[in-house]
Amino acid sequence: MKTKDRIVHVALELFNEFGERKITTNHIAAHLKISPGNLYYHYRNKSDIIARIFDQYETTVAGLFDLPQGRHITLEDRAVLTEKLLDLLWNYRFMHRDLVGMLENDEALHQRYQAFANHATDQIAMVYQRMCDSGFMQMTPEQIKPLALNVWLLCTGWANYLRTARGISEEEITPAHLNQVIYQLTYLEMPYLTEVTKEETEQLLEQFKPF
């Protein structure tokens, strides 16, 4: 891996492990055993590194919504989406734990984040539309939009909730803590599921039951 990419890779790891606010470019350089000067040769500052992580994040989120075209989606497509979502929540768990702090002094990132959030909520609505088209869900257009927004709030608010309301620190967090999102998500979707999806959904609930 090139130094430029290794910097982003290690920064993401450290942000996830210790929180973005606690990590400086010096920490990142020290962890990579390179000089701060070498780091600054590749990135102007921490914001610049975060912007590259956000590029990756956006691409990963886009991949989440990259459903097969030209045919109905299947329950397997939906299972794949769930797996991808779990990976995303874990691999970028720092992102929504203190988003306010991260956007506070980075107006460019804040602008980008708003466009991203808007687009992502539309994409969630699109997934539900396709679930309806495939006969897995039954919803009116009026119901899809608020459901999509509630799902967005759940998925992006969960890391913050773990931190503030449950007092789970960066060091303590496990994938199981994030998996509970699937449990909560399933209860959001449940009332709109058709008979054909019920069995898989019951299995999901068992699998992601909070401990």
Add this chain to the structure above:
Amino acid sequence: MKTKDRIVHVALELFNEFGERKITTNHIAAHLKISPGNLYYHYRNKSDIIARIFDQYETTVAGLFDLPQGRHITLEDRAVLTEKLLDLLWNYRFMHRDLVGMLENDEALHQRYQAFANHATDQIAMVYQRMCDSGFMQMTPEQIKPLALNVWLLCTGWANYLRTARGISEEEITPAHLNQVIYQLTYLEMPYLTEVTKEETEQLLEQFKPF
């Protein structure tokens, strides 16, 4: 109003208008036209003032859940609860806009907040249990808990969402922005409502439709 109470009153106002992180004890003293020394006579530091605001906040939240005992709740009780919730969201809107920042350096408050969050989610579940007892909702015990948690995430995540995803600053925020919570909340509850609550709920949706 005594100086001790005026300090808390003005601090809450300034936190709501400009965000807690931007306001110092000096700002509060200046706004009250008292000396910093006079302020420190009443409160040791900003944390001490925030602790008093949190006392008020807890009392107000408790008031939200203070439903009539010894009889079934009515749709009027539910309407009153909605009104109280709207007031709460507006009057303490600073609270959940940057909670991470506020709890970051205040371990005592963080401990308190966790106990509060836990208790509040139980109280939400209790309200739904009573809605079921009154015949306004139909839910199994397994459904009540995740719904209560999703409602908690919605109500406490909304101010943060407005700030980060919608880019609405403290100065720009209006009650209408917060009222959309009721719209989203209604969609969470809708699938579990019985026939008798449907009409009132349609009216709520019209009233709180996002602009």
